[in-house]
Amino acid sequence: MNLALKDISHNLGRFLLTCLGLSLLLGIVLAMVGIYRGLVVESLGLVRAAGAQVWVVEGGTRGPFAEASRLPGDTREAIAAQWGVASAGGVSYQNIEAQHRGQTTRLMVVGAQIARPGEAPPVVEGRPILRSRYEAVADRGAGLALGEQIRLGRDTFTVVGLTSGLVASGGDPVIFITLRDAQKLQFDLAPAAARREYVRSAGATGTTDTVNAIVVRLLPGVDANRFAQDIVRWKHLAALTQDDQETVLARSVIDRARRQIGLFTSLLLTVSTVIVGLIIYTMTIDKKKAIATLKLIGAPDRRIVGLIVQQAIAMGVISFVAGAALIGAGHGYFPRRVVLEPADSLALFGVVMVACLLASGLGVRTALKIDPASALAG
Amino acid sequence: MAEQPVVEVRGISKHFGKGPTRVDALRGVSLDVYPGTVIGLKGPSGSGKSTLLNVIGCILEPSSGSMRLNGELVYDGKWLRADLRGLRLEKIGFIFQSHNLLPFLNAWENIAVTRILAGASPAQARIRAVELLTYLGIERRKDAMPGELSGGEAQRVAIARALANDPRIILADEPTAALDSQRAATVMDMLRKVAAEHRSAVIVVTHDEKIFDRFDHIYSLRDGALEPPAGAAAATPVLQ
Numbered sequence: 001m002n003l004a005l006k007d008i009s010h011n012l013g014r015f016l017l018t019c020l021g022l023s024l025l026l027g028i029v030l031a032m033v034g035i036y037r038g039l040v041v042e043s044l045g046l047v048r049a050a051g052a053q054v055w056v057v058e059g060g061t062r063g064p065f066a067e068a069s070r071l072p073g074d075t076r077e078a079i080a081a082q083w084g085v086a087s088a089g090g091v092s093y094q095n096i097e098a099q100h101r102g103q104t105t106r107l108m109v110v111g112a113q114i115a116r117p118g119e120a121p122p123v124v125e126g127r128p129i130l131r132s133r134y135e136a137v138a139d140r141g142a143g144l145a146l147g148e149q150i151r152l153g154r155d156t157f158t159v160v161g162l163t164s165g166l167v168a169s170g171g172d173p174v175i176f177i178t179l180r181d182a183q184k185l186q187f188d189l190a191p192a193a194a195r196r197e198y199v200r201s202a203g204a205t206g207t208t209d210t211v212n213a214i215v216v217r218l219l220p221g222v223d224a225n226r227f228a229q230d231i232v233r234w235k236h237l238a239a240l241t242q243d244d245q246e247t248v249l250a251r252s253v254i255d256r257a258r259r260q261i262g263l264f265t266s267l268l269l270t271v272s273t274v275i276v277g278l279i280i281y282t283m284t285i286d287k288k289k290a291i292a293t294l295k296l297i298g299a300p301d302r303r304i305v306g307l308i309v310q311q312a313i314a315m316g317v318i319s320f321v322a323g324a325a326l327i328g329a330g331h332g333y334f335p336r337r338v339v340l341e342p343a344d345s346l347a348l349f350g351v352v353m354v355a356c357l358l359a360s361g362l363g364v365r366t367a368l369k370i371d372p373a374s375a376l377a378g
Numbered sequence: 379m380a381e382q383p384v385v386e387v388r389g390i391s392k393h394f395g396k397g398p399t400r401v402d403a404l405r406g407v408s409l410d411v412y413p414g415t416v417i418g419l420k421g422p423s424g425s426g427k428s429t430l431l432n433v434i435g436c437i438l439e440p441s442s443g444s445m446r447l448n449g450e451l452v453y454d455g456k457w458l459r460a461d462l463r464g465l466r467l468e469k470i471g472f473i474f475q476s477h478n479l480l481p482f483l484n485a486w487e488n489i490a491v492t493r494i495l496a497g498a499s500p501a502q503a504r505i506r507a508v509e510l511l512t513y514l515g516i517e518r519r520k521d522a523m524p525g526e527l528s529g530g531e532a533q534r535v536a537i538a539r540a541l542a543n544d545p546r547i548i549l550a551d552e553p554t555a556a557l558d559s560q561r562a563a564t565v566m567d568m569l570r571k572v573a574a575e576h577r578s579a580v581i582v583v584t585h586d587e588k589i590f591d592r593f594d595h596i597y598s599l600r601d602g603a604l605e606p607p608a609g610a611a612a613a614t615p616v617l618q
């Protein structure tokens with residue numbers, strides 16, 4: 001006979017109502033952790049899709065995912081000629097708004113060279129970009145169909161291939177076009193004044209050919225760190241290994257998200273703890289006479305403590321399971337990608353259990369102070 | 379007298395507070411209760427009846443004196459036994475003015491829980507609970523929740539609970555206060571039956587003159603001191 005459960009079923013309505021509220025809170029916590037995981041997967045997705053070992057970027061910067069990085073397009077040829085390089089490709093990244101089917105869509109436009117590092121990862125449908133102009137490979141997240149046309153800037157592109165699950169760290173779907181198209185798009189979309197400046201400097205240097213980074217693949221056995229160190233000696237260039245690049249991204253994009261989500265998560269968990277604490281406390285106050293009677297009859301303190309702690313734990317377990325089920329069933333409907341990892345759920349479960357133990361403290365304290373003699377009064 | 383008293387109270391005093399606010403609730407009370415007897419405690423409100431019952435029930439620590447329960451010296455200027463709850467659980471049954479059944483357990487569970495606390499298996503405890511309900515004539519109400527029981531039924535379940543661990547001592551504080559005279563008489567007859575059959579000592583605090591004839595002795599408390607025995611059967615202690 002479990003007294004905790006008997007008491008719960010005697011006051012089932014209030015208990016379940018509390019569990020419902022709590023399960024929503026815990027569901028939100030799980031969803032936020034899932035969104036954070038999704039963010040990590042997504043933001044690294046674009047960096048990993050390039051298949052780079054080394055990123056050559058503008059000197060003094062940490063690359064296009066952290067800040068503005070611009071370097072002349074012909075740097076690619078110089079890098080490709082270096083000892084140890086298997087292949088190198090210039091890439092550009094650009095956030096734009098496109099009009100599509102009467103709606104404004106935000107897109108991350110990646111410009112990459114055909115058959116060079118940085119181009120779109122293998123398509124799941126259609127084919128890679130083969131022609132140097134006006135072809136695009138879009139991610140399914142962009143909502144474009146194979147063969148569909150989309151207007152970017154002043155040009156119209158045909159979707160020849162589709163990738164899956166690729167988004168930028170901001171959550172925008174990715175569309176690949178050739179570097180040359182991307183450079184023109186950049187020029188077309190620049191404000192008029194900047195465009196005039198652009199043309200003048202292009203006239204001076206003879207080119208509008210700039211890239212944001214050069215993606216480098218090395219020959220087998222060449223050490224990426226050593227290679228990157230060698231590149232840094234070229235004053236106007238900087239280089240990051242793929243590991244560096246992922247760390248930079250984690251710092252700049254993910255850290256802020258982690259702090260924000262961490263803050264909200266701890267707030268929600270604190271609120272949950274307070275709710276459990278208050279409900280368990282009121283349940284204990286309501287049972288004052290019953291607890292006094294139990295003590296009077298001769299129930300040891302550990303029975304009384306067990307009664308209260310078990311109720312708090314039951315509340316935590318029921319709410320967690322309900323919350324997890326809710327998110328498990330509904331995570332597909334979130335506007336952002338939600339990645340649910342069992343380890344995260346397990347960790348949250350542990351935290352909830354600890355929170356319930358803490359929360360039961362007030363009730364336990366109250367119960368232990370109840371005088372057995374008070375059972376006799378009235 | 380061949381038999382040892384189950385309850386031996388010797389010169390017990392109890393005061394609350396200090397200085398000008400000091401209340402002497404008990405002043406040197408001595409009392410023996412023998413197996414199989416039912417004694418009554420009466421006296422005006424505030425005379426110390428509940429205090430005496432709480433001291434005998436090991437719920438309240440006296441200020442001085444000594445006390446022996448079931449032959450064991452449990453108090454002599456201080457508690458001599460650490461595990462007072464264990465003592466209560468095994469040796470003492472409590473019956474309250476308001477039955478004090480646990481509201482979240484049904485009738486038989488209320489009885490069984492006492493037995494389980496004392497170490498019985500749930501199955502054994504259930505059998506014992508139903509036995510007791512049968513003994514007290516309310517086995518058909520065994521699944522009822524306390525809220526569904528009438529005052530008399532609830533009080534009988536409470537008596538059954540007090541009997542669950544075969545206690546040597548049964549303490550009842552105004553058990554019939556909430557009952558009409560017929561129900562009160564039934565409850566008293568049950569306590570007499572239990573005392574006789576289990577050789578227990580039963581101490582009942584009561585104001586209720588209608589049941590005075592159901593006691594072997596009636597002790598009267600006034601300002602914390604016992605007056606000489608009085609009442610219906612006071613002159614001749616009944617021995618079984």
Ligand SMILES: Nc1ncnc2c1ncn2[C@@H]1O[C@H](COP(=O)(O)OP(=O)(O)O)[C@@H](O)[C@H]1O
Nearest residue numbers: 394401403421422423424425426427428429430
């Ligand atoms: N916990 C306590 N603190 C202070 N005074 C108390 C306490 N319990 C009882 N008293 C006092 O002790 C006296 C006896 O009380 P009690 O035993 O409850 O009387 P009765 O049960 O005969 O009405 C009363 O004056 C009461 O106010």
Ligand SMILES: [Mg+2]
Nearest residue numbers: 427428429551
């Ligand atoms: Mg009283």
